[in-house]
Amino acid sequence: MPVSDSADRECVADRNPNGERLPINELFYSLQGEGTLAGVPSVFVRTSGCNLRCWFCDSYHTSWEPTHARMSLEEIVAEVEAHAEADHVVLTGGEPLLHEESVDLLEALDERGYHTTVETNGTIHREAPIDFASISPKLESSTPTSERDPKGDGEWAERHENDRIDFEALAALVEDYPFQLKFVVTDADDMPEILELLEELRDATSEPIGDDDVLLMPEGATRERLAETRGRVAELAMEYGFRYTPRLHVDLWNDAPET
Ligand SMILES: C[S@@+](CC[C@H](N)C(=O)[O-])C[C@H]1O[C@@H](n2cnc3c(N)ncnc32)[C@H](O)[C@@H]1O
Numbered sequence: 001m002p003v004s005d006s007a008d009r010e011c012v013a014d015r016n017p018n019g020e021r022l023p024i025n026e027l028f029y030s031l032q033g034e035g036t037l038a039g040v041p042s043v044f045v046r047t048s049g050c051n052l053r054c055w056f057c058d059s060y061h062t063s064w065e066p067t068h069a070r071m072s073l074e075e076i077v078a079e080v081e082a083h084a085e086a087d088h089v090v091l092t093g094g095e096p097l098l099h100e101e102s103v104d105l106l107e108a109l110d111e112r113g114y115h116t117t118v119e120t121n122g123t124i125h126r127e128a129p130i131d132f133a134s135i136s137p138k139l140e141s142s143t144p145t146s147e148r149d150p151k152g153d154g155e156w157a158e159r160h161e162n163d164r165i166d167f168e169a170l171a172a173l174v175e176d177y178p179f180q181l182k183f184v185v186t187d188a189d190d191m192p193e194i195l196e197l198l199e200e201l202r203d204a205t206s207e208p209i210g211d212d213d214v215l216l217m218p219e220g221a222t223r224e225r226l227a228e229t230r231g232r233v234a235e236l237a238m239e240y241g242f243r244y245t246p247r248l249h250v251d252l253w254n255d256a257p258e259t
């Protein structure tokens with residue numbers, strides 16, 4: 001059950017009004033579905049709230065209509081530890097690096113020996129014990145124009161367009177952490193922008209960015225949609241020499257929550 005449905009947790013957190021809290025949308029145990037760590041059993045901690053509004057966001061209730069329970073760091077760590085089989089934790093969102101409390105959570109997890117992956121849109125850099133920065137810079141094709149706005153009439157388009165790329169933050173993330181760059185791709189129209197972004201990012205940092213640090217991920221929150229996009233995206237990965245990443249969790253569990 002998403003933690004936002006749990007009245008109990010809200011009460012427990014409320015008894016600790018001075019402790020640090022994070023808005024948590026869901027917390028669950030699954031397999032990492034995306035990227036170079038695909039298949040690794042991992043606990044997912046999904047914070048709520050995002051500074052962007054991708055029209056295709058598969059976590060609508062962290063961005064367009066955020067819902068959450070405020071959990072203390074102790075409560076989050078206890079729930080993570082309850083999944084005794086896992087030694088990987090994925091902090092995601094929403095945009096987890098919006099919250100400065102994410103740094104304290106990452107420190108607490110690091111102290112307990114967990115491998116931490118942070119799933120981020122790459123617009124915010126924070127110093128934290130991050131073992132793997134899974135950076136997913138957002139392309140023009142993510143912008144919620146009035147034709148593809150899931151909620152309104154394009155009210156977010158300008159802000160999203162202005163904020164979706166921050167080279168300073170991207171360069172700092174790439175310099176400070178082991179990383180992957182994971183682009184959501186629909187078709188060949190996305191490729192020139194990816195190439196331009198890589199050129200500019202390679203100029204902005206002394207850290208080498210290999211083509212095998214770059215992953216193309218098909219757009220699709222459902223099996224049905226992925227069936228349309230993945231063939232094209234796999235061909236593009238071969239054509240350009242980038243990696244392809246599946247969306248294993250969608251293959252396995254479609255768009256079920258807590259997967
Ligand atoms: C919900 S986001 C949360 C982390 C962060 N806000 C970000 O965008 O990287 C988690 C991952 O899902 C990807 N994603 C979201 N919606 C998607 C969709 N419809 N198809 C493919 N990937 C999607 C994002 O690009 C990101 O890699």
Ligand SMILES: Nc1nc2[nH]cc(C(=O)O)c2c(=O)[nH]1
Pocket residue numbers: 030031032033034044059090092093119249259
């Ligand atoms: N299984 C699974 N793997 C994932 N990798 C990144 C995810 C995310 O939403 O950030 C995600 C997710 O939501 N589920």
Ligand code: SF4
Pocket residue numbers: 050051052053054057058059062063093094095121138
């Ligand atoms: S940046 Fe991530 S969480 Fe935010 S709207 Fe885009 S996909 Fe969703």
Ligand SMILES: [Mg+2]
Pocket residue numbers: 058059
């Ligand atoms: Mg997801």
